[in-house]
Amino acid sequence: MYAQLVKSEGSKSRDEMTPEEIAFQERIDRGEKIEPKEWMPEGYRKTLIRQIGQHAHSEIVGQLPEGNWITRAPTLERKAILLAKVQDEAGHGLYLYCAAETLGVSRDELLEKLHSGNMKYSSIFNYPTLTWADMGAVGWLVDGAAIMNQVPLQRTSYGPYSRAMIRICKEESFHQRQGYDIMMKMCSGTPEQKAMAQDAMNRFWYPALMMFGPSDKDSVHSAQSMAWKIKINTNDELRQKFVDQTVPQAEYLGLTIPDPDLKWNEEKGGYDFSEPDWSEFFAVIAGNGPCNEERLGARVKAWEDGAWFRDGLMAHATKAEERRRSARHAAE
């Protein structure tokens, strides 16, 4: 899940709604898609911009932890796969910024908010990638957790977001598969490789659980977003589903999940598991994770260093347009 703690605007009871708002809610309740030029409550628009923007930022910041290993990938094939995967993430960023643009906010405005710290990206990308096994763990656990949230979002009420999600989910499931494939290779490899895989599991397990956001009881913005079908499942539902799916995958790899209290609960038909350390989560969100400075710093640097490039292209476009105009004049 790449959107956490998205603040939702204006939670109203039906009595407080205007006739327009009631009609809008009814459309959503009937499962209709809302399209860009149609009327929508301001709160719906703003909440969506926050959520889609945060998701887009997560995709582009998310290039960095994996980009960290492209030049060190251990075989040419692994290098090609990782490059393709990271390129997909940039592509996801592009679809999502485009989806956000349909709501009346430009990509540059959103980037400005990212760079100034006024918009967030997923906490997970503030953790370091220390060994090659982390490429496996990120694909398997991080993309796995992302898919868990994004599959239901294919049915979200806003048309452009839903369509972007359909495309993104296809690629993400491929990413998860390549991550698991790396883990399989590591777990059937040398003792050092297996140790790297377990170490990656130990470091990424709880941060992956945090990706779903705080527990429902502490999540203040869920209700309105769920009524608008911007959010489809609760954080706890998705986290439970993720754990239930991941435990047998870890067992197959022969890896130990770093949670002594993890056990099957026959009655609920799912695993009982320990909560992540939420104080760590809030610290990372607040900017104190191990890589916050590097990640945001790298994005700001790329943007600032690239200013001359973008300005150069704009200046050329203006010149070329003027030349075309004067050529037309001369011809007349």
Place this chain on the structure above:
Amino acid sequence: MPSLPDMTTPNLSELAGKALAESGHVTVPAPDAGQEQFSEWLQRMGDNALILGHRASEWCGHAPALEEDIALANQALDLIGQCQLWLGLAAEVEAKGGDADRLAYLRDAGAFRNLLLVELPNGDFGMTLMRQFLFDAFHHTLLLALKTSSDSRVADIAAKAEKEVAYHLERSADLVIRLGDGTAESHNRMQAALTKLWSYTGEMFADDAVDQAMADAGIAPLPSTLKAAWEKTVTAVLDEATLVPPASAWQHGITGSGGGKKGVHTEHLGYILAEMQFLQRAYPGARW
């Protein structure tokens, strides 16, 4: 066997089977002895693609616009793919066992045969683009000629690579023009890049004994015969970009000593390899 979420590609049992089969044995290609020069030439092709692909991939996540991130990753991906084909064939021809990975990951710098141009540090985005353009214009001309190579394996690889590189050239030429004729700053940066890189272009067209042997066998054109077409493309683009090559005739690897084709590189290649080969060197024999 646990299952992964929906919308998946091949299933896990297939992947597990594949991993198992791979860990079992190494395929030894059929020997194609007495072709040392051919293998040497193939390594030049593969190493140019590998090292330039490596440099392009360093931009991943750091480019000046999202579209550039995507384009550079795509270009790096094309080049790594081409490198796999050239080095794969080199390993087959060399017949010492092993594959493209052995050549990429287990040779030291002195055995690399890439041009000095492609191993230079990226510099600013203008330097990266200018290098790409100067190389693309050469690379494309070369691949066009290789499509009619007397060796069908070479012709097949060239046919595939030429389509990709035609696009690389279209893109890099377009950006060189727009930035050369953009703002004063973009112009100055592109001019500085051209001035620095120009002395690394001569090496592309210098013939040696290996090139002569390839030309005699009809496998590849003599590099010197490609220069006129390269100059035509480069001059047209630089003119439109309002950029001027420096007057100095100094050329690294030609008038100067050393040269990538001889295996005498800049200091930069060692660092590229230290990074690229780290896992293969630190964990010899491990499979990834």
